[in-house]
Amino acid sequence: MANKYTLNIAHLYGDLMNTYGDLGNILVLQYYGKKMGIDVQSNVVSLDEDFKANDYDIAVFGGGQDFEQTIVSKDIQTKKDEIKKFIETDGCLLAICGGFQLLGKYYIDANGDKIPGIGVLDHYTEQQHDNRFIGNILIKNEETGEQYHGFENHQGVTYTGKGERPLGDVEKGYGNNGQDKAEGAIYKNVYCTYFHGPILARNNIIAKHILIKALKRRYPNDDFSKLEQMDVEKSY
Numbered sequence: 001m002a003n004k005y006t007l008n009i010a011h012l013y014g015d016l017m018n019t020y021g022d023l024g025n026i027l028v029l030q031y032y033g034k035k036m037g038i039d040v041q042s043n044v045v046s047l048d049e050d051f052k053a054n055d056y057d058i059a060v061f062g063g064g065q066d067f068e069q070t071i072v073s074k075d076i077q078t079k080k081d082e083i084k085k086f087i088e089t090d091g092c093l094l095a096i097c098g099g100f101q102l103l104g105k106y107y108i109d110a111n112g113d114k115i116p117g118i119g120v121l122d123h124y125t126e127q128q129h130d131n132r133f134i135g136n137i138l139i140k141n142e143e144t145g146e147q148y149h150g151f152e153n154h155q156g157v158t159y160t161g162k163g164e165r166p167l168g169d170v171e172k173g174y175g176n177n178g179q180d181k182a183e184g185a186i187y188k189n190v191y192c193t194y195f196h197g198p199i200l201a202r203n204n205i206i207a208k209h210i211l212i213k214a215l216k217r218r219y220p221n222d223d224f225s226k227l228e229q230m231d232v233e234k235s236y
């Protein structure tokens with residue numbers, strides 16, 4: 001039987017920004033989507049290609065090396081207005097590490113060069129000197145009480161800004177900057193994080209949150225309370 005719902009994912013620069021298999025986040029959304037009766041389609045939107053806000057329900061933007069970030073930084077300026085529109089109209093976006101950095105104002109890379117972001121979120125990312133934050137990390141989301149596990153590996157140190165609240169408070173590891181205990185950022189339906197792993201494979205509750213939010217936005221007249229209560233692990 002055909003699935004009742006369809007959701008479309010834009011995999012932003014999926015051919016360039018895919019550190020530690022961040023692509024796996026899309027496979028996880030498809031896996032849980034299937035359990036929930038959703039057909040989850042995905043296509044890569046990369047250099048010189050149009051991103052149209054209205055075409056998508058979810059965007060996934062993975063991590064990357066400084067080299068790839070420099071290339072993406074130039075191209076993504078042309079997509080800035082549509083990405084902003086997507087975010088402000090409550091599109092769901094998952095941005096990891098290098099993708100997280102490029103949604104903000106700028107990123108100072110390991111050489112000290114300033115890589116412009118698109119500033120659709122208010123954070124910015126400074127440089128560390130001869131250091132990276134590498135290792136396993138555990139955080140707790142203060143609103144839901146949920147704990148999330150991941151692996152971080154980043155040179156940049158990020159400071160969140162207006163309208164952003166952390167994805168979680170650091171219980172073990174470094175987080176955004178090793179100082180203020182914040183990890184990641186949430187703004188509207190945008191989830192930013194330094195977690196690779198990929199994050200959704202280790203924290204399937206976030207995949208469920210994203211799918212439900214995307215369904216509510218795409219199908220505003222439907223009731224998703226049953227799906228909200230569904231234990232995605234047990235109901236295949």
Ligand code: GLN
Pocket residue numbers: 019062063064065066069096097098099153154155156157
């Ligand atoms: N190049 C960026 C940094 O080192 C992002 C790294 C990543 O996405 N893993 O901070």
